Amino acid sequence: DAGVIQSPRHEVTEMGQEVTLRCKPISGHDYLFWYRQTMMRGLELLIYFNNNVPIDDSGMPEDRFSAKMPNASFSTLKIQPSEPRDSAVYFCASRTGQHQPQHFGDGTRLSIL
Amino acid sequence: QKEVEQNSGPLSVPEGAIASLNCTYSDRGSQSFFWYRQYSGKSPELIMFIYSNGDKEDGRFTAQLNKASQYVSLLIRDSQPSDSATYLCAVKPGGYNKLIFGAGTRLAVHP
Numbered sequence: 001d002a003g004v005i006q007s008p009r010h011e012v013t014e015m016g017q018e019v020t021l022r023c024k025p026i027s028g029h030d031y032l033f034w035y036r037q038t039m040m041r042g043l044e045l046l047i048y049f050n051n052n053v054p055i056d057d058s059g060m061p062e063d064r065f066s067a068k069m070p071n072a073s074f075s076t077l078k079i080q081p082s083e084p085r086d087s088a089v090y091f092c093a094s095r096t097g098q099h100q101p102q103h104f105g106d107g108t109r110l111s112i113l
Numbered sequence: 114q115k116e117v118e119q120n121s122g123p124l125s126v127p128e129g130a131i132a133s134l135n136c137t138y139s140d141r142g143s144q145s146f147f148w149y150r151q152y153s154g155k156s157p158e159l160i161m162f163i164y165s166n167g168d169k170e171d172g173r174f175t176a177q178l179n180k181a182s183q184y185v186s187l188l189i190r191d192s193q194p195s196d197s198a199t200y201l202c203a204v205k206p207g208g209y210n211k212l213i214f215g216a217g218t219r220l221a222v223h224p
Contacts, residue, residue, distance in 0.1 A: 031210065043157070043201065043214045056211060091156055098210060099145045099164065102203075104156040 002026070004105035006092050012111045018080040021108045023092030024073055033102060034067055034077050035091040043091075049075065082112045115140045115206045119215035128224050132189040134200050136215055139183070142207025146178055146185045149201040151217065157201055161187065192222045 005024040013019055025032045033048040047057040052069045060067070064083070069075040079086055089109050093102040116139040126132045134148075145164055149157035161176040163169045163185065169176045175188040185204070189196055199219045203212040 033211070042216045045211055048211055050210065099205065101147055101159045101162050102212060103159065104149075107156050 004092055004094050004103055006090075006105035006108050008108060009106065010109045010111075012113065013082060014113050015083055016081045017112075018078065019082045019086075019110060019112075021077040021090050021092075021110070023075045023077070023105060025075070025092070025094030026096075026103060027073070029094035029096045029103075030072070031095045031102075032069060032075050033093040033095075034075070035093065035104075036088045037091060037107075038088045046077070084112045086110065087112050115204075115209070115213045117202055117204050117213045117215040119200075119202050119218045121216060122219040123221045124218055125221045125223060126192050128192060128194060128222055130192050130222075132192045132196065132220055132222070134187040134189075134202075134218050134220065135184060136186065136202030136204075137184045138202075138204045138206075138213070140204070140206035140213075141180075141183060143180075143183075143204045144207055145205040146176070147203040147205075147212065148174075148176060148185075148187045149203060151199045151201060153198075160200075189220075192220075194222050194224055196220060197222050 007022045034046040037043045046059045049069045067077045089107045091107045093104045095102040147162045148160045151157045163176040173190045177186045199217040201217045202215040
């Protein structure tokens, strides 16, 4: 079975540009999570969806960040405008059921110059 | 605030020894507990999960849960250099649909 698929794997862009990260969850999984990981702050939950509906976006750093899930097989995380402090690895994870484990994608390594 | 605490390490063990990784959590109503392994530059990979008090074994890995004392541990028997990684403890507090992750413990297994 295919795991969680994220794209792109790497993104390098200049400050001020719009960045869009993409995620395809595991088929049948009804929860989708977006995380950011840095050395300083560790793994931070940004937002999660249940059945395509955003449930908790309290971890989204500021209005420059937005996330959507238009259908059960696709989600995007957008940063506009991007800043150097947004440089991090962004992970998407999905799971089914309340007590089931989450499975992570390979991540997107984002560098904002 | 829900918290999960881990010793950051590094925890250094010789090859063939037992590595013991510990994690404490603040929410007494927590229901589900997970251990993830993360190699440098890679994504977190699920190793074990446990829901009930006691031990759960899977190959060289044993997860131990003590809800009264609010700790969960991971034992790795016959440690191998390939086990060298950061181990993340994650807890699902009661009434939450999200996981709270610890900062991770770095394990180094030396030949």
